[in-house]
Amino acid sequence: MRDLAVTLIVFGSLPFILKRPYIGILMWVWISVMNPHRESWGFATTFPFAAVIAATTLLSLVLTKDRKDFPVTPVTLVLIGFIIWMNVSTVFAIHPDQVYGNWNRVIKIMLMTIVTLMLIKTRRHIELFIAVLVFSLGFFGVKGGIFTVMSGGQFRVWGPADTFIGGNNEIALALIMVIPLMHYLQIMTDKKWIRHGLTVAMLLCAFAALGSYSRGALLAIAAMAGFLWLKSSKKLILGILMVISIPVLVAFMPDQWTERMDTISTYKEDSSAMGRINAWWMAYNLAKDRPLVGGGFEIYDLEVFGKYAPIPTDVHAAHSIYFQALGEHGFVGLGLYLLLGFLTWRCGSWIVRNTKKREDLKWAYHLAAMVQVSLIGFAVGGAFLSLLYFDVPYYLMAAMVITRRIIEEQLKSEAQLGRSNAGDIARSNAQALAPAASRFLG
Incomplete structure (x- = not known):
């Protein structure tokens, strides 16, 4: 039944995608982030739904007569530079015969990010885009939160298998990132049942994140909550809520959860933590040896660790977006990635600064602020996870760029209208004064 439902939804959407290309982006986000076909057990599990949607969206992009120009901004230029550099590092990879699978997956994500930047144009598009992201990740948060509450936190929450967020650590970070986006939708709706529903969903996502034992x-x-408090205009109320709710959430978890969290302060005694540090040293040593291009994809094996790691036999994944960028793409790749994050942040700050006092642009103000909160969570949590190519942060980057473009165009249009009105008033005054001046001079 689930196989049939997903198949009908996907193929039923194709005519709408051909007519309205942005629907293809919404469907792509749903399929690539939520992976609903992974929740079935039949033919749909391995059917290439994403490829079907991507192909239809690209065809629609070619056929549409709507504006489809690519926004040229500092953020998008650095994104293009990062994509190019990933291709360069792939050419010079340590294991060139093994990199195609990862390269193919990453390039598809980057291609659809570029298409997103070309097809999402309006506030309505952006709000639907965020809503699909919230639904796609919130599904696992609600399900995982209920599981955590029902089990008393005795068992770990895991994400969908064979996806970016399949692991307990990865799903936890994704759920943390989606909570601010839920809050954005909550702020923007005037329907009480939606607001209350989102409140419940946010609490369940928090329970699920804690239930991951990450x-x-x-x-x-902690980082996200602190930044959210700083950005809030109601610091006293939010602070009181945090003081009340966080201890309640933590107190709900069993002793085994508390014992695992306590290992943060004793990481030198934890083999998992030390394995990550060994992988970080490997990435750093590799980058020193190959500073421009790094090692390319697929560098986490005995051969590479034997040459660059302090403990050669302790092979681990990168376990850090920063060391992953450094090891796989060198100092240039890491620099481009960090610059991309910095410019995206600056883009959000520009939106906040230029919309804060405009009631009609509050939607953009709240969106930029909540996306920044989400990205703070990713920047901190990603320091311990191999999620360099996780698609959601790139989609949030695209939402930020598109929002700024909308605001810039509106402000420019208003400025031009203001100058035009001022000119009309000046001409009208001049015409009114002309007869009197003529009489005076005559």
Whole structure:
């Protein structure tokens, strides 16, 4: 039944995608982030729905007569530079015969990010885009939160298998990132039942994140909560809510959860933590040896660790977006990635600064602020996870760029209208004064 439902939804959407290309982006986000076909057990599990949607969206992009120009901004230029550099590092990879699978997956994500930047144009598009992201990740948060509450936090929450967020740490970070986006939708709706529903969903996402037993997620929650408090206009109320709710959430978890979180302060005694540090040293040593291009994809094996790691036999994944960028793409790749994050942040700050006092642009103000909160969570939690190519942060980057473009165009239009009105008033005054001046001079 689930196989049939997903198939009908996907193929039923194709005519609408051909007519309205942005629907293809919404469907792509749903399929690539939520992976609903992974929740079935039949033919749909391995059917290439994403490829079907991507192909239809690209065809619609070619056929549409709507504006489809690519926004040329500092953020998008650095994104293009990062994509190019990933291709360069792939050419010079340590294992060139093994990199195609990862390269193919990453390039598809980057291609659809570029298409997103070309097809999402309006406030309505952006709000639907965010809503699909919230639904796609919130599904696992609600399900995982209920599981955590029902089990008393005795068992770990895991994400959908064979996806970016399949692991307990990865799903925890994704759920932390979606909470601010839920809050954005909550702010923007005037329907009480939606607001209350989103409140419940946010609490369940928090329970699910804690139920993952992820130590990195706990640090990300702390960083995100602190930044959210700083950005809030109601610091006293929010502070009181945090003081009340956070201890309640933590107190709900069993002793085994508390014992695992306590290992944050004793990481030198934890083999998992030390394995990550060994992988970080490997990435750093590799980058020193190959500073421009790094090692490319697929560098986490005995051969590479034997040459660059302090403990050659302790092979681990990167376990850090920053060391992953450094090891796979060198110092240039890491620099481009960090610059991309910095410019995206600056883009959000520009939106906040230029919309804060405009009631009609509050939607953009709240969106930029909540996306920044979400990205703070990713920046902290991602320091301990191999999620360099996780698509959601790139989609949030695209939402930020598109929002700024909308605001810039509106402000420019208003400025031009103001100058035009001022000119009309000046001409009208001049015409009114002309007869009197003529009589005076005559």
